Amino acid sequence: MRYRGRRRGKGIVIVAIIAALSFIGASYWKFAQKSSDLQSLVDDSELKNVSFEANITEIKSPQLGIKAFLLEDTENPIVSISFIFKNAGYASDNDDEDGIAAMTAALLGEGAGNYSAIQMKEELESRGIRISFNADKDDFTGALLSTKENLSKATKLLNLMLVHPRFDDADINRVKQQMISALLRQKENPNQVLQLEFNKELFGKHPYARNPLGNKNDILMINREKLQNFVKDNLIIKNLLVGVAGDVNREEAEQLLDIMFENVAQSGRLNFVRDADLSFDGRIRQIDKKIGQNITLRALQGVGRKHEDFYPLYVANYILGGAGLNSRLSQKIREENGLTYGVYSYLLLDDKAPLIVAGFASTADKYNEAEKIFENEWKIFAQNGVSQKELQQAKNYLTASNNLRFASIENVSAMLAAMQKYNLGLDFLQKRNDYINQIDLDDVNQVIKKYFTTQMVGVRIGSF
Amino acid sequence: MCLLACRDAQAKLFDAQSFYLDNGLEVVVVSNRRAPIIKQMLCYRSGSIDEKVGKGGSAHLLEHLMFRGTKKISGQKFNRLMEENGAESNAFTSTDVTCYHQFMDISRLELAMFAEADRMNNLQISDTDFELEKGIVYQERKQRIDNSPLALFGEEVRRVLWQNNPYGRPVTGTEEEILGLKKKDIETFYNNYYTPERAVLVLSGNIDVKTAKKLAEKYYGSAENKGEIKNTVDAKVFSELKKIQTKIEMALPDVKTPRLLKMYASSSYQHEAENVYLLQVLAAYMGEGETSKLYKKLVLDEKIALGVSVDYNPLSRSYGIFSISVMPAEGVKIGELEKSLEKAWEEALRELNLDEVQKVKQKMLSGLIYLRDNPEDAAYVVGVMRGIGVTLEEIEQQADKIREVNYRDVLSVAKNMIEISPQVTAILYPEGEKNAL
Known part of the structure; x- marks a missing residue:
């Protein structure tokens, strides 16, 4: 990657000198190691000067004022959008709703607005649109992958999932069963058992000790109302970060942000998770x-x-x-x-x-x-x-x-x-x-x- | 939306170009200009099925020893060289191919080509390294297979289905085989199979064909064919299996929920290749994703299963493998599940018509464009497929071949498979719970 020297003013000189020094240092060392014949394959390579500049820009949607980072890349007619709802991960699940972030991640794509779960999946599949959600310890994240051709439809569908998720009973019940079965299957793999026990040992009473899938009793008690509250409280503009990459220009991307996050609540009620106070005592x-x-x-x-x-x-x-x-x-x-x-x-x-x-x-x-x-x-x-x-x-x-x-x-x-x-x-x-x-x-x-x-x-x- | 009749820019999967060097090495170039990075992947057309009986694990152990030095790049220097140059370097062994690959900045490609070409001819295996790596692949088998009940189960099912065929043996070799391997076994395998005419080199990333040609000549041009085993690139290696319809049950202590697996020895790119795309459509229709027929029937409607998936792998020099796996809902007996699966399968076949098959094709075609995104994916797809002898033309024409599929042919290939293919029905259950099922 090349430095964008023009913008860096006199800083570039210093960078160039540092670069020159380390180059001499490195090549001297390599010479001393007698591997210079191999190093020459790099130093003399006809491919060593391929230019590359990754220009990341900050964009802002015209109506909602949502900011995002954009990298335009026209190599293929596809676009990827990643987003993070900060501090909405499973560590911040309510104490009696352990597993709700994971369950929401599993259910958001299961049907929204006029689309039943199956209709939504058929719509996505036929257009090659991929939308996924995930809850890690700290954050609730999502990703959208689409062809340029279907991008407008894709962002509308994503908006439906965020704003009008259906949480139909049949879907909730199925996902519950699947999560409970997944909890069981975690025990089949010694490495997963180790990871879970390790988190318990390390984090004790801190919510990081939780199973990422939640616990069975809480999962069974989760209902549509709780899920809706989770979305309302956690998936909010105030905590949103977005990255856009691919075959989409600034203006198009800014408009897509307005479509994707239209009617998403500005603020909500996030649970505070304290820093974990850990003791490293050799146990x-x-x-x-x-x-x-x-x-x-x-x-x-x-x-x-x-x-x-x-x-x-x-x-x-x-x-x-x-x-x-x-x-x-x-x-x-x-x-x-x-x-x-x-x-x-x-x-x-x-x-x-x-x-x-x-x-x-x-x-x-x-x-x-x-x-x-x-x-x-x-x-x-x-x-x-x-x-x-x-x-x-x-x-x-x-x-x-x-x-x-x-x-x-x-x-x-x-x-x-x-x-x-x-x-x-x-x-x-x-x-x-x-x-x-x-x-x-x-x-x-x-x-x-x-x-x-x-x-x-x-x-x-x-x-x- | 571009439906079935339309031929868009995606007519070809990768727009790859290929050429051969005089020594027989095939080179395939897939250009991707996003960033100054490239994947070099060298696939040898040999894997565990080429091992001599009792020498299981040779191909895999050799793959490990390829990182232990040549005359020019001795000892651990290969790994250091790749590291200092920011290359992600690795390798894998399968039943049919063994591939070595580096993902790196384009400025380091020449170095990687030099090093990869060097170890094609000049491998040196010391006694110490041989013993160490044998220990390491033994540990690898323990980690990958013995610590995973599903891997152990899969190994047993393949052993039964494939009878005495080399495809029934584990790629890692068995524990006893690994421990019994001799340095000579590995050297013999290396000398026989690691030659330019049994290899395909894929360069996937920021490069054009002209430069690729020049560099391939420069670094691989002098590699020699010294092995006794001649080019078998596109030749069939096929022996007929007995038409068994076997049932096996396996109990393992750590299994928590039962599984039902049906596996069929079916068509592949090298055996009844005309069926490959029919079976791909069948697999997608029946059990790929949550819009598939079996998922709808068994999971959504009957609620008798929590998950179902159908997988078809046509990449083989012998039979391809078609498999159906189902996870029962809580309290559902396996016998009940088996009957429901059979019924759902038959219903799904009756419901298969022009509309349904068009929906499935659209779903399959819509995702193909993403394969062009990551140069690592393209290298993998081309390397492995060319490695087992699928022509580049065929790889490129995936979309057209899928479009041409006729639902009546799908029906007949499905019927044929269920009725006469060698097949195994396998049940995995938690130890001590068999009677409860």
Whole structure:
């Protein structure tokens, strides 16, 4: 991606100098590694100067004044729209309505206005329109994918779902049965059991401990009135963020926003969810069960997306457990000792309890050895931090892979909505590689001392 | 709305272009100009069905060892090189193909082509790496299959349906087979099958054919065909199955709700290929999504099931697989469900007419455009389909082929399948609850 230098004034000079310095540094290092013959395949590639500019604009609908981020892309005649109703996720379900966000997500597309559930689905299918809703811990989200040709119809149907959902009894009853059956089936898969038990262990009485599908008793008590109240209270303009991507221009997109969100309530009554107060005291809960392979999940305190430590912590985690087979954990446990198929760590950016999560799986005969190496590597990492070489490798990956986020138009619209949630700014894509490149070794090693030295909380399932 | 008679811009699925190098390597180019990114996917036309009896898991273990170094890019350097260059690199093995792929910035394509071409001919397997990777694929089998009751169930059903055919063996190999593999087995497989004339290279992303040709020549042009097994690209590998109609029941401790699965050995692109699109329409009509006939009848009307899905996979060098799976509503006995399914199926066939089939076709056609969106999808579709020998022309003409389907032919192929195809009815139930069903 190219920088939009014209707008950056004198800032561009500084950026150019930094870029030149790191280039020399990087190529010197590579020369010293004697891999310059391979590096030349990149440096001399005839494909190295393909130009690319992703111009994100902020748009505003003429009537309702709804703002959104837009990326126009005419490669294919299709459009994707992602939207987030902030703070309407399942953690904010009323205490006696645990599961209502998930149930609403399942029912909104089941019929609206004059369309019965089946008529709605037939209308969508025949036009190739895809509309989906989902409730995660923090937010209630939705997505629309349509051909350009059917876009106007698609946005009208979405509006019907948001404003006139039918919640017919037959549909409510069916979805209840399906959710209760899904609750049962969660127990068939050891990894899902682990995830649920892990959330309970970690979050205790905080609503993050909930099952994303809710609980059976509450589900059975949910009725049309409760669902309607959920929509009225939670799916509101005040909390709405929208990303639009694809073959649609500014003017068209602005008008679509008015159609999609016409008559959606301006404000409502959102439940407040407090920050989770977690104690990381090294406790590991063990669940004894005969399964094919022992599995475990561990967590430490992390930071949110807007926190100043986010980028250094992101890079630190990448080196420890985020770099696939090249991560330290994979190298030691998988590549050098063959004890697992998968070991990983990642940052979980949930609003009320950001975490560093790690996990692995290993057969009972190898598990203890794998766990010992895992814990030892974690300790070494926390004590000694990372090397300049590791930092450079991480930066190389993170910056060179930056454009892969444009793979699908749905990715792009989801990213546009997330950029607003985290206040990343319209020029985030232009700045993002700078954020990575500006991190130095001290930054990373300081956050490692700060976050990785505490004790983990975990759950393990299997034969020990 | 563009209905059935109309031929729009979507007449071709991808507008792909292809050419062959002198050494027989086929290259397919799918252009997508949205961003400066590209997917390289190299698919070898060999998978688990090409393994020798008792050597199950060879193709998959080889796939793992391909990341363990060559003379030029030794040890773990391949993975490091991909990482430093921001490439998402991975591979997968199936019954028919083994594919290696990198998704990356276009500026790194040449490097990835060099590295991929290098390991086509120059793989070096050390004894240590071999033992380590054997341990890792063993762990992978444990993770994917043994920790998933549905995967174990599926493995059993395929074993029964496919009788002694190689398609009945698990792609991972069995536990015993994996542990018994020798380095020589893997080297033999590599030498026989990893050759340019048994491979198809897909470049999907920001590139034109001219550049692709130049670069393919430059990096893959000198790859050699040294194997004994010659090109079998579009040849049929087919042996007839006994016409069994078997019923199996399986109980597993962690299963919480019963399942009913009916699986038929049916037509594929390589076996009675004229039926492929008929069966695709049949599957969509019967059980794809919540507007399908079986869903309407069993879930919405009778409320005897909570979910039903029909799946048809014609991608095979032998039979294709048509399957129906149903999850009963609470308290519904499996025997009752089986009868209702049979009745619903017959009713649905009686209701099949011109209008119905047009609705189904429209539903199938309306989603095809999205396949052009993500260059990773196009690479996968083209790589796997060409890998089992479906011609590029056929891949491109999906929409037209679906439009041509006649409902009377769908009826007769459905009847034929139910009556004479090798088939298994399988029931999975929670341990200890069999009698309650």
